[in-house]
Amino acid sequence: MSARPIAVVGASAAGLAAAEALRRSGWHGPLTLIGDEDQLPYDRPPLSKQLLHGTWEPDRLLLRTRDQLDPLGLDLRLGTRATGLDAATRTLTLDGGVGVPPLEQGRERGRLECAGVIVATGVAARTLPGADGLAGVHTLRTLDDALALRAGLADPARRLVIVGNGVLGCEAAAVARELGHDVTLVGRDPVPMAGAVGTEVGELLAEEHRARGVRLVTGAVDGFTVAEDGAPARVGGVRLADGSLLPADVVLLAIGSTPAVDWLADPALDTSDGLRCDAYCAAAPGIYAAGDVARWDHPVHGRPVRFEHRMNATEQGMAAARNLLAELAAEGAHDPGDTPPERRPFAPVPYFWSDQYALKIQAYGLTAGADRVETTLLDRDERRTVALYGRGDSAVGVLAAGIPPRQIRALRAVVATPVPWDEARERVAAATAAS
């Protein structure tokens, strides 16, 4: 048994799933979970939904309580940032926080030599020049972000401008309208969520947002103006490239995210658009990645993919843990007991959902980057819809809005692997016939 720990960097959905899977799969050695936030691992999807709405408080977001974490026997280092990884020696450099390793003879403080490392550092919210230090301008990635935005919307009838009309911007727009605020949603693309779901479904969502009173604006943001009420560092509006001005008390930047790989400076690792992995989620020997940060060769889709989806974070955390243990067993660094595990390619059926107003949108497979989409509108008023997404002659993704769970499950089976387009159309029609 190795005296070196396995370290999981990133104490959120993927990191926690990896840590739990390591224990379940028989890793009895030291296990370090490192996270730069101060909070215990919590769930992010409710940040733009129940938490922003005020129907949930932060404690409801916890993925595990301290009591539930205790049996894992973790060396849990919150408020600690990983600042470097030497892939060849599997050594991490850590900064700050409690529990940084004590000074040992011949060892530098803040260095952690590991048996293996799982990188689960997720993504960080993008921002815009001029936004830093301007009160009233928010991003929405962390619990602190969400609480700050919620506080900014505590007074009634705020003028909220959301920059970015992707999934996150649309969800926040829906909540803010339900809370009675004056909401403007600005995007470069005239159709909300077009990148994720295509223009036909996006236009249907646009109808829903307009019907609920959201103002949809197309344009590129050029900068911010400052409030005229004497508060020098408070936002007063959003300026667009065409010279128009959108007055705002509160601004949310929902313009996408950047994989959190800035701390991984090792040239042995490919960090262009996430940490590049093989089909087993391995970035280098003994170094694995999981969740939003991981870009890996999906064995079914035959190209590198990276998903920012909640379910993927859990599934990939578990897969990376199993594969790392199998590798360590082969190296003799882990005693697997009677049945040596085998590394397995990670081949999930991608899944994401979004909640906007009363509408639940769920999608399986690949919906982004499709070259053909066929949308079937089941009920325009209720926006009940099914859409099939294809690349070449194959169907690769399916989306459903407002349809019952039983039918959703049938749709998953349609795109578990790419299927010929006509066959998929028939199967989708059969699965939704009763809607």
Ligand SMILES: Cc1cc2nc3c(=O)[nH]c(=O)nc-3n(C[C@H](O)[C@H](O)[C@H](O)COP(=O)(O)OP(=O)(O)OC[C@H]3O[C@@H](n4cnc5c(N)ncnc54)[C@H](O)[C@@H]3O)c2cc1C
């Ligand atoms: C507001 C919001 C709403 C969402 N809604 C949905 C939804 O409806 N459906 C859906 O499918 N998905 C949704 N998602 C996406 C989903 O939450 C993510 O896919 C999931 O959280 C990814 O988990 P992760 O563990 O990979 O990364 P993260 O949750 O981003 O966790 C990474 C952690 O690593 C930490 N970290 C980063 N760098 C370092 C470092 N150098 N050292 C130590 N720690 C570090 C970060 O601070 C963070 O705590 C939503 C995301 C957000 C932000």
